[in-house]
Amino acid sequence: MSNLAIPKNKRVIGQRELVALTAFMMSLQALAIDAMLPALDEMARELGVAEGNQRQLVVAVFLLSSGVGALLPGSFADRFGRRSVAMFCITSYALLSLVIALIHDFTLLLVIRALQGVLSAGLMVLPATIIRDRYEGDQMARLLSLVGAVFIVVPVLAPSLGQAVLTFAGWRWIFVVLAAMAGMAGFWAWKRLPETLDPLDRQMIELPVVMRNMTHALLNRSAIGYVLGTSLLIGAVFGYVNSSQQLIGEHFGMGTWFPIVFGGTAAMMVLSNLVNSRIVERFGARRVSHTGVLAFIAVSALQVLAAFRHDGDIVYFLPLMATNLALLGFLGANFGSIAMQPFAHIAGAASSIQSFFRTFGAAVVGLxxxxSYDGTARPFAIALLICSVLALLLVLYSEKGRLFRRLNAPAKPETKPGGVY
Known part of the structure; x- marks a missing residue:
């Protein structure tokens, strides 16, 4: 079923354009993290930062503040609408990017980066909320897969964008480019994005109501296993990202080939998301994702075997790692869709609390x-296996011990929490 409870307005947007617009909105957050990676050394020199690790705060502060900020926009979107909150987030992102381009003090830069992370966090929360307003079930999973496929490309390409800007100008122009891209996204959303919140589902902005909605969304049995399972699986991938330079560049001796090897494995997620978008409506999000998590466990077990028997041989590690990342494309969007399914009336609050736990949980696991990296691939391989097994157990909890079910009819909507107008 599609086009659920769309308020009457003059804006009509098709599936393809909706996917492109929401993916563009999410991509702004990825660009704010990865586009300045090539510029960190130049930023440190110009702003007088001597300590090597201190410059990493430009990225870390934004990540942490975005995670905390994810708790806020969903509830506001449930009260004031998706469109108005989206425009606020995009505008804040653009203006604060321009402010950062003018700053000459490193501490002040970090403060503005933190503020930017909090105020623009809705760009990660709202796409799932908007799609949940319009679609449900396997169709929602298909669209989230398409959004994910576009979104995953950005972290791979963003450093190249930053490097291209540095070729012709200084690091400040990277933030000017980000502001310009936000301006494009804002104009597009202003012209084409409809208000998808049903007026009957508007929530009051009162702390008890917000807390009740978020608690309801988090603790719902059918959702929590998928939320925490996603945190573990993405956290395992974050662990790969955190140690990839040492693991691939040093342990496996790839050296200058590291960016190509890393980008090649990451590209597998793009491909699998696209495949998932083609098959999920035919086979169902549960069947696809449950098969995917079992396959993930099997590949992770082979990864452990390879790490102990063929440690240091990338011929064994690389195909298995690429397969793990490909399988993640059949898990992330489907897990997210299943977790959002029960919350048609509080989609904003549900997306906020789920995004918070996925982001922070994955960050902690990945850290x-x-x-735990010890100069071999063994700790990482063991962690992959542990995380995937725990994810399966969490899914079994949400599914009451039964896998591969397909819900042919839409799930019964949840009882509306108090505070609904």
Whole structure:
């Protein structure tokens, strides 16, 4: 079923344009993280930052503040509408990017980056909310897969964008480019994005109501296993990202080939998301994702075997890692769609709390895995297996012990929490 409860307005947007617009909105967040990676050294020199690790705060502060900020926009979107909150987030992103381009103090830059992360966090939360307003079930999973496929490309290409800007101008122009791209997204959303919130589902902005909605969205049994399972699986991938330079560049001796090897494995997620978008409506999000998590466990077990028997041989590691990342494309969007399915009336709050736990949970897991690197692929391989097995157990909890079910009819809507107008 599609086009659920669309308020009457003059804007009509098709599936393809909706996917492109929401993916563009999400991509702004990825660009704010990865586009300045090639510029960190230049930023540090110009702003007088001597300590090597201190310059990484430009990225870390934005990530952390975005995670915390994810708790806010969903509830506001449930009260004031998706469109108005989206425009606020895009405008804040653009203006603060221009402010950062003018700053000459590193501490002030970090403060503005933190503020930018909080105020623009809705760009990660709202796309799933908007799609949940319009679509449900396997159709929602298909569209989230398409959004994910576009979004995943950005972190791979963003450093090249930053490097291209540095070829012709200084690091400040990277933020000017980000502001310009936000301006494009804002104009597009202003002209074409409809208000998808049903007026009957508007929520009051009162702390008890917000907390009740978020608690309801988080603790719902059919959702929580998928939310925490996603955190573990994405966290395992974050562990790969955190240790990839040491693992691929040093342990496997790829050296200058590291960016190509890393980008090649990451590209597998793009391909699998596109495949998932083609098959999920035919086979169902549950069947596809449950098969995917079982396959992930099997490949991770082979990864452990390879790490202990053929440690240091990239011929064994690389195909297995590429397969793990490809399988993630059959898990992320489908898990997210299943977790959002019960919350038609509080989609904003549900997306906020789920995004927060996915982001922070994955960051913590990834940090732990990255710090466990001991000069071999063994800790990472073991972590992959543990995370995937735990994810399966969490899914079994949400599914009450039964896998591969397909819900042919839409799930019964949840009882509306108090505070609904």
């Amino acid at each position: 732990f895995i990255g710090q």
